[in-house]
Amino acid sequence: MTQSQSESDADAPSLNGKRERLRFTDFRFRRASDGRCTAEVELEWVEGHKVRGTASGQTSPTVDLRVAAEASLRAIETFSDSALAFELIGVKSIRVFDANVVIVSVVNRHDGPQRLLGSCLVEDDPVRGAVIAVLNATNRMLGNFIATR
Numbered sequence: 001m002t003q004s005q006s007e008s009d010a011d012a013p014s015l016n017g018k019r020e021r022l023r024f025t026d027f028r029f030r031r032a033s034d035g036r037c038t039a040e041v042e043l044e045w046v047e048g049h050k051v052r053g054t055a056s057g058q059t060s061p062t063v064d065l066r067v068a069a070e071a072s073l074r075a076i077e078t079f080s081d082s083a084l085a086f087e088l089i090g091v092k093s094i095r096v097f098d099a100n101v102v103i104v105s106v107v108n109r110h111d112g113p114q115r116l117l118g119s120c121l122v123e124d125d126p127v128r129g130a131v132i133a134v135l136n137a138t139n140r141m142l143g144n145f146i147a148t149r
Contacts, residue, residue: 027131055068087109
């Protein structure tokens with residue numbers, strides 16, 4: 001089991017007492033003996049207002065990344081009460097310039113198809129990197145949503 005928490009303890013900028021963006025607070029990834037994996041992503045907007053997203057699938061290096069990315073998207077959709085809806089087009093871990101990078105492609109299903117791309121430079125945990133890549137891809141759209149909330 002891999003567990004990780006956000007390494008940033010700094011608060012995001014606030015807007016009328018509320019953060020302008022969600023804070024990534026927890027990530028859990030489990031591989032079961034039956035060959036399945038489960039990911040859970042927790043995000044927090046204001047103190048005590050946490051949302052979670054989960055996803056599961058058959059475990060493999062590629063599917064593990066996809067499951068983590070899907071869990072992140074489900075957490076964002078839960079936060080928005082389904083006002084935001086995303087579809088994961090793909091996720092890939094690649095080696096670039098002597099570093100590992102996870103890249104995700106996401107489509108916003110509301111307001112016409114809008115493709116979003118996010119990436120994360122990863123050292124040790126590409127599965128967690130998939131979550132951060134999704135948050136990077138959706139950051140601006142989510143910020144606009146929060147500003148009008």
